[in-house]
Amino acid sequence: MPTGVPIEFAGVTKRFGPVAAVSDLSFRVEPGRVTGFLGPNGAGKTTTLRMLLGLVTPTAGSATIGGVRYRDLLSPLSSVGSALEAASFHPGRTARDHLGVYAKAARIDPKQVPIVLDTVGLTEHAARRVGGYSLGMRQRLGLAFALLGDPGVLVLDEPINGLDPEGIKWIRGFLRQLAVEGRTVLISSHLLSEVQQSVDEVVIIARGTLVHRGPLSSLEIEGAATKVIVDSPNRDQLVAALGAASATFEEARAGILVTGLEPGQVGHIAFAAGVEVSSLHRQKSGLEDSFLALVGEGGSL
Structure with a gap:
C-alpha cells in the first residue's frame, strides 16, 4: 500500500507583473489526513496548486512533496495523483483509451486502467466517448486519472463539483478511506457544507495570504x-x-x-x-x- 509524504509550501510567492496572486504562503499538509484548502474566488488557490504541480513557477519560495519539487520526482504519476478543475479530455476518446494513453506514457501497468475505472464507478461507461459524459462523470474520470499510478499523495481541485447526491456521499467516504490508508489528501473546494463533512484540517487563504490553518474544530472557535x-x-x-x-x-x-x-x-x-x-x-x-x-x-x- 502506498505511503503518503508531507506536502510543504515554504514562503511561496507568485507575482504576475504588479499583481501578487500569492504572497509568502507557508503551510504543511500531513499524511493520513484530509486537508481542505479554502478561500474566496481569486484568493490564489488554483495558482498555489499549480505551483505545487510544476505548472507555474514561484516568484519566490518553494512547494515540495516529500521534500522534492514535482519536476524532480522520478515517477510523478506514481508519486502524486492530481485532478485540476480545468482538466480536459479528448471528446472523441473513450474513458478506457484516455487512461490507457497516460498509463503507457508513464510506464504504468495497463491493468491499472480497469481497476481505477471500477474504483470510481465508471466501469459500465468505460467504452463511451468522453464527449458524452456529464460533468459528474468527468469528475470521476479525473479522479480515476489521479489514482492511475496508485500514488501516496492526492491533490484534487474541486472534486465534489458536479457530483449528484449519491456521488457526493460516495466521495466523502472515498476521501476518508484514502486518508485511512496513510495517503496525503489535499482538496480545494467552495462547497463549505461538503468540506465540513469531509476534511480533518483546513487551510484558508484570502488575497493570496494565509488567514487560518488547523483542525476543522478550531475554525468554529477562532473564526466568528x-x-x-x-x-x-x-x-x-x-x-x-x-x-x-x-x-x-x-x-x-x-x-x-x-x-x-x-x-x-x-x-x-x-x-x-x-x-x-x-x-x-x-x-x-x-x-x-x-x-x-x-x-x-x-x-x-
Whole structure:
C-alpha cells in the first residue's frame, strides 16, 4: 500500500507583473489526513496548486512533496495523483483509451486502467466517448486519472463539483478511506457544507495570504464572534436588561440571540436585573460564518 509524504509550501510567492496572486504562503499538509484548502474566488488557490504541480513557477519560495519539487520526482504519476478543475479530455476518446494513453506514457501497468475505472464507478461507461459524459462523470474520470499510478499523495481541485447526491456521499467516504490508508489528501473546494463533512484540517487563504490553518474544530472557535442563546419566562424583562447593558442582540425562534458576549456575561446581566433565565448556551458557529469572519463578508467560496 502506498505511503503518503508531507506536502510543504515554504514562503511561496507568485507575482504576475504588479499583481501578487500569492504572497509568502507557508503551510504543511500531513499524511493520513484530509486537508481542505479554502478561500474566496481569486484568493490564489488554483495558482498555489499549480505551483505545487510544476505548472507555474514561484516568484519566490518553494512547494515540495516529500521534500522534492514535482519536476524532480522520478515517477510523478506514481508519486502524486492530481485532478485540476480545468482538466480536459479528448471528446472523441473513450474513458478506457484516455487512461490507457497516460498509463503507457508513464510506464504504468495497463491493468491499472480497469481497476481505477471500477474504483470510481465508471466501469459500465468505460467504452463511451468522453464527449458524452456529464460533468459528474468527468469528475470521476479525473479522479480515476489521479489514482492511475496508485500514488501516496492526492491533490484534487474541486472534486465534489458536479457530483449528484449519491456521488457526493460516495466521495466523502472515498476521501476518508484514502486518508485511512496513510495517503496525503489535499482538496480545494467552495462547497463549505461538503468540506465540513469531509476534511480533518483546513487551510484558508484570502488575497493570496494565509488567514487560518488547523483542525476543522478550531475554525468554529477562532473564526466568528461569540453568539449566545438566552431565554426567560419573562422575555420582555430580559430584553430590557440586555438593552440597558448595551448588549447587541436580536430575537430568534429559540430565544434571544446575543452577539459578542460570553454566556457568563449574559447570565450576569440577567442576574443583576433580577430576571429569571430558562436557558443559556453558546450557539455553535457554522463554518460559513467562521469563513466570512476570517476573509470578510464580501468573499465567497
